[in-house]
Amino acid sequence: MPGFPRTTIENVSVSRMLIGINWFYGFSHTSKSRDELIVGYQTRKRLAETVTVFMKAGVDTVYGVRPEPKSLLLPAIKDAEQATGRKCVTFAVPTLDLRPGQAALDNTARILDEQAQIGATFCLPHQASTDALCDRRCRVIRDMDKYCKMIRERGMIPGLSTHMPEVPVYADENDLDVATYIQIYNAAGFLMQIEVDWVHRMIWGRRKPVIVIKPMAAGRLPPLVGMAFVWATLRPQDMVCVGTLNGGEARELIDISLSVLERRAPTVKLQRTRSKESVEDRRK
Numbered sequence: 001m002p003g004f005p006r007t008t009i010e011n012v013s014v015s016r017m018l019i020g021i022n023w024f025y026g027f028s029h030t031s032k033s034r035d036e037l038i039v040g041y042q043t044r045k046r047l048a049e050t051v052t053v054f055m056k057a058g059v060d061t062v063y064g065v066r067p068e069p070k071s072l073l074l075p076a077i078k079d080a081e082q083a084t085g086r087k088c089v090t091f092a093v094p095t096l097d098l099r100p101g102q103a104a105l106d107n108t109a110r111i112l113d114e115q116a117q118i119g120a121t122f123c124l125p126h127q128a129s130t131d132a133l134c135d136r137r138c139r140v141i142r143d144m145d146k147y148c149k150m151i152r153e154r155g156m157i158p159g160l161s162t163h164m165p166e167v168p169v170y171a172d173e174n175d176l177d178v179a180t181y182i183q184i185y186n187a188a189g190f191l192m193q194i195e196v197d198w199v200h201r202m203i204w205g206r207r208k209p210v211i212v213i214k215p216m217a218a219g220r221l222p223p224l225v226g227m228a229f230v231w232a233t234l235r236p237q238d239m240v241c242v243g244t245l246n247g248g249e250a251r252e253l254i255d256i257s258l259s260v261l262e263r264r265a266p267t268v269k270l271q272r273t274r275s276k277e278s279v280e281d282r283r284k
Contacts, residue, residue: 004058004254005261007237009209010157010179012121014061014089017257018211019054020243021064022218024073029191029218038245046246047076048083053247055084057254063091063211063241067114074118092120093161096129096147109150116154123151124159124182131164139170148177159211165194165202172207180209180239187229190217200233209237216242223256224266231260 005016021027024047028034051062065074077088092115097107115123124130125147133142141160148158159180160167168181184191185199191214192199203210212234216226230240240257244250252268259266270276 004258006058007209007239009122009159012089012157014239015059016239017054017059017254018061018063018091018239018241019051019059020213020241021062021073023243023245024050025064029214041245042072044072044076044079047072048079050244050247050250051077051080051088052083053250054254055080055086055088059250059254060086061089061091061239064093065090065118065120066092067118089122090118090120091122091124091159092118092156093124093126094129095126098129098132098143108147112150112154112156116156120156122159122180123154123156124161124180127161127163127182130160130162130167134162134164134167134170136166139166140174141167141170141176144171144176144178152177163191163193165192165199168206168208168210169202178208180211181206182211182213184214185212185230186214186217186221186226188217188221190214190220203238204235209239210234211239211241213241215240218243223253227253227256228260231257 006013007016008014022029023038024042026035026039028038054060062077065077077090081088094111094115096111097104112123130141130144133144135142144160151158157179159178160171161182162168163184165183168183171178171181183199183203185203186192187196189196203212212230215230216223234240242253244253255268256266
């Protein structure tokens with residue numbers, strides 16, 4: 001079975017490409033109608049076919065699994081595991097209950113129990129939770145040590161999902177018990193709060209492997225442009241999380257990524273329109 005390049009987070013081997021879920025759940029970062037199109041398109045069978053394409057190429061790590069009863073993704077992952085004979089590594093990204101008091105803490109414990117019950121290896125509190133706790137004045141992520149301890153107690157490995165560039169820096173400065181962290185990173189600067197070159201330098205200064213998200217700026221960058229930039233500017237231990245609508249897009253991203261890493265021309269077929277006829281090589 002072919003294998004995509006891998007790295008490790010603590011003692012767990014993961015593929016350097018992660019399967020993202022925005023184009024499975026309907027988060028297009030474009031419009032409500034685009035979100036509805038995605039939701040209407042996806043079925044358990046289509047999701048399983050897409051995950052199977054990734055897993056056959058050695059991309060066996062899914063970022064963003066959820067325990068909802070009506071979720072199609074978890075059954076689709078099981079279908080893909082059966083089809084490939086390969087076990088999938090999963091990241092849970094729950095939203096915690098941050099309200100003060102014991103009732104909220106008990107609710108967070110229940111939420112984390114659910115993530116453990118679906119078999120998540122890693123648990124990264126969602127950006128909505130992590131960034132709400134980020135204190136720029138004191139350069140700390142308040143209470144996150146408590147939540148990381150709760151994650152460890154349930155047999156999962158803690159990390160941080162964030163949209164703030166400060167979060168990985170503060171995690172390192174305070175020796176927070178996390179094994180990895182998210183960073184938005186793309187050539188367009190889409191959703192990035194500071195300049196691309198600053199985020200690039202910050203990634204290279206991190207103590208733990210970094211997972212970059214939005215590499216194609218939610219469709220604003222062509223795959224070759226987005227993937228070439230991130231693969232060329234990351235460290236060997238870092239990962240790239242990608243979103244695809246179907247198996248065809250998955251195949252294209254895998255081939256483009258490998259072509260960049262192996263310094264060869266990609267083999268994906270290009271779009272054909274009448275305007276391209278004048279530049280096609282007629283010798284072929």
